[in-house]
Amino acid sequence: MEGTLGVRKGAWSNLEDNLLKACVQQYGEGKWHLVPKRAGLNRCRKSCRLRWLNYLNPNIKRGEFKNDEIDLILRLHKLLGNRWSLIAGRLPERTPNDVKNYWNSYIKKKLSSNKEDVNARPKERVIEPHIVIKPQPRTISRTSPWKVIKEDESGKKKCIVTSETCAASSLECNINWLGTFFEDNGSFDENVGTSKENDTCLLGEQDVTPLEDFNLDKEHFSLTTTEIEDFLREDQSWSDVVDLKW
DNA sequence: AAGCCGACCAACCGCCACACG
């Protein structure tokens, strides 16, 4: 089976798998455009990358999804929508493709059957359409608008940003996303978002009790002064801190 | 035994974001 440019398509043979494995073990992941040549494979770069990430990578777990994994998928999908890579990132050893396939086969079916059950019962609450705002990875430099405030009298730590720069950047998008997140968990606080009165955006002082269901707690959104200082180091990115805290 | 059908999942395709010259 070959494509229009003579590139092989379809199922992978054991030989091809072994060649790809050997290549990745020798040169490491990445530089996928070089992989077909290095491995001696008549496959396109995308095909090689996909085969490794979804099947050959030794760090992936196969087999049935456990109940806690399913629960997490449901919650994360509600929060993030079809952002399979983000969802899979929270599921150790699962690939985005696995999660997507699982959703498309098992969960969608389950939800549609539940929907039928719900339709059979009288409506208790109207659920508004859910708007998903994509969180964007970003690096914040020393000159970023973020400012650190020390603990207040109640012991809460705050991180603020001026609304001027907040509005100028897509940071507002993240604030809104966080607001959506809390709102969705029933604990949205007006303080999350821009405030024209004090010219600041506030994070990290939310009552996030409902997140306990999510194996998260207040700590995940209220960084300590030291952590924020680390965050502002040039070699740290948003994802570094979030991964640490999540 | 043969044919049909649905479920599952590996793989492909098209698009987008980003880096770089």
Next chain:
DNA sequence: CCGTGTGGCGGTTGGTCGGCT
């Protein structure tokens, strides 16, 4: 600023397999 190359993502397809008639 623009064009090109690359990596990565989500949607979709199609092959395979098992159950049912």
